[in-house]
Amino acid sequence: MRMKILIARMNHETNTFSPVATPLEAFGPDGPCYGDDAYREHAGMRTAMSAFIDAAKREDASIVTPISASANPSGRVAAAAYDAICASIVDAAEGCDAVMLDLHGAMVAENSPDGEGDLLERVRRVLPHAPIAVSLDLHGNVTQKMIDHADVIVSFKTYPHIDMYESGAHAARLLFDRMHGKAEPVIAWAQPPLMTHTLRSATDEGAMKRAVDAARAAEREDGVLAVSVLPGFSLADIEAPCLSVIVVADGSRAKAQEVADRMARLIWDERESFVYRSAPLADSISEGARLARATDKPVLLLDHGDNCMSGGTCDTTDAFEEALQQGLDGIVVGPLCDPDAVAKLYAAGEGARVTLGIGNKLASVASRGKLPLEVTGVVRALTNGEYIISGPTYTGQRAYMGRAAVIETQNARILLTERTHEPWDLGVFESVGIDPRSARFLILKSRMYCRPVFVPLSGGFVECDSRGVTGSDYALFSFSNLKRPVFPLDANVEY
Structure with a gap:
């Protein structure tokens, strides 16, 4: 008889300090894809779910x-979104011979501080064997429930x-090796x-590169099937938004634990190297001006304090x-999420000259009661905000920014969108008629995903911490569920 395999995807990195809502409709252009549509969304793509398929x-x-x-x-x-997504997966599990799940690992729902762990527990209850x-x-925040039920x-x-597909292929290979009696995967962390x-x-430099290199070396040891280093996502007010090491070994939990403990100790000895301390925003913009000369x-001026892919309001x-105050011009900035401004620009129409307030409309640690920034300019483009990602991240997928509008002022071209959106592709700007190569300065609400595409065409970049809801200063945030002591919030932490 043919094996019956359940394959599904549930991805969300939750910033519990973010005011950006996450209803079911947020999980796709108009919500999730189901059944055959879910299959078609990933067939031939480069996601972990694609590799599973x-x-x-x-x-x-x-x-x-x-x-x-x-x-x-x-x-x-x-809560309603989380319940609906989980129910879709759990209800389909009965009668399946195996399950492969493309999860993020850092989901927090209104009714679950451990989104993935609770889902896996429910799936395991239906399929105990x-x-x-x-x-x-x-950036997953690993929990004991996740370890216990996978x-x-x-x-x-x-x-x-850029290795989403490869990680899925690795996990699938180990699953089928178990099903065919070629291996007995066991997990420790x-x-x-x-x-x-x-x-x-970032895995191409510093302590994180050394950790990943050590993980790859450990995978070459006898009996070791997979070693994963997850630095976690710290902007989540949960018990332990901390770094984890997961080891899958062949039949020996003792071996898996020995490797996990050894890796964790190496990383702990370099803990200072996992701490980022931002320069003042004015200094960063000044450094950008110096590079431009x-x-x-x-x-590139990377506004990581309001970073889309960490939950920023954008x-x-x-x-x-600050760039305007320092006299910079030739600026391209965006995507700036402001549905109200987009609606006003649509109402005005292309070619219209308008004055309106943009940004600072979501209440958060970032806005601090600021009023919208008033700008005057000409509406240069109005689009549906859709484009195809050319890669290397999410290659071939259709991206949705919501409706998009461009207003050109004396010093800048500003891309405004209805949805928060990561600038991970030239299509973000080219789809609205902006050639990013023509900019003197590109202010991107991005931390890392923009780099494979935009750094090669740039003359340099500066990391700019606007002390927003994704800022690197943990003092901006009130953690109430965090298990203390923890480094770097506390001194004299032992491990």
Whole structure:
């Protein structure tokens, strides 16, 4: 008989300090994809779910894809949305021979502080003996429930994430090796009390690169099937938004634990290297101006304090205002999320000259009661905000910014959208008639995903911390559920 394999996706990185709502409609252009649509969304793409589908097809399995639900990072997932997504997966589980789940690992819902762990517990209750394989984002916040109820867990090894497919393929290979009696995957993990900064989790430099290199080396040891280093996502007020090491070994939990503990100790010894300390915003903008004097290419000003892919409101104007105050021109800024401004520009029409307030409209740690920034300019473009991502992240997928509008002022071209959106592709700007290469300065509400595409065409970049809802200063945030002591919030933390 053909194997019946359940494959699904539930992705959300929850910033519990973000005021951006996360209803069911946020999980796709108009909500999740279901059934055959979920299958088609990933067939031939480069996600972990795509790899699961390809692996199941090679096994000539019967494939069940109840849902594909993926939302940009934002605030807590609405209880109704979480319940609906979980129900789609759990209801489809009965009678399946195996399960492969493309999860993020850092979901917090209004009714669940451990979104993935609670889902896995429910799936395991339906399928007590079926193997469950999970692919996680590198920024997942691992919990004991996740370890207890999965047979295989493999995370990405790159940030920016360009190995989503590969991590899914790795997890699928181990799952089918178990089903065919070629391996007996067992999991162990370690979690030092270390809250990392996302800007210290880039895998091509520093301590994080050394950790990933060590993980790859450990995977070459006898009996080791997978080693994942997850720096976690610290902007979540949960018990332990901390770094984790997950090891999958072949039959020996003792071996898996030994490797996990060894890796965790190496990382703990370098804990200072996982801390990012921002320069004052004015200094960062000044550094950008200095770089511009030495190049004819755009200089990137990365506003990571209001970063879309960490749950930012994407409507703060601090970095833009500081650039204007310092006399910068030739600026392209965006996407700035402001549905109200988009509606007004649509009402005015292309070619109209308008004055309106933009940004600073969502109440958050970032806005601090600021009024919208008043700008005057000409409406240059109005579009549906859709484009196809050229890669290397989410290659081939259709992206949705909501309706988009461009207003050109004396010093800047400003891209305004109805939805928060990561500038991970030239299509963000080219779809609205802006050639980003023509900019003197590109102010991007991005931390890392923009880099594979925009850094090569730039004359340099500067990280700008606007002290928003995704800022790197943990003193901006009130943690009430966090287990203390934890580094770097506390001194003299032992591990």
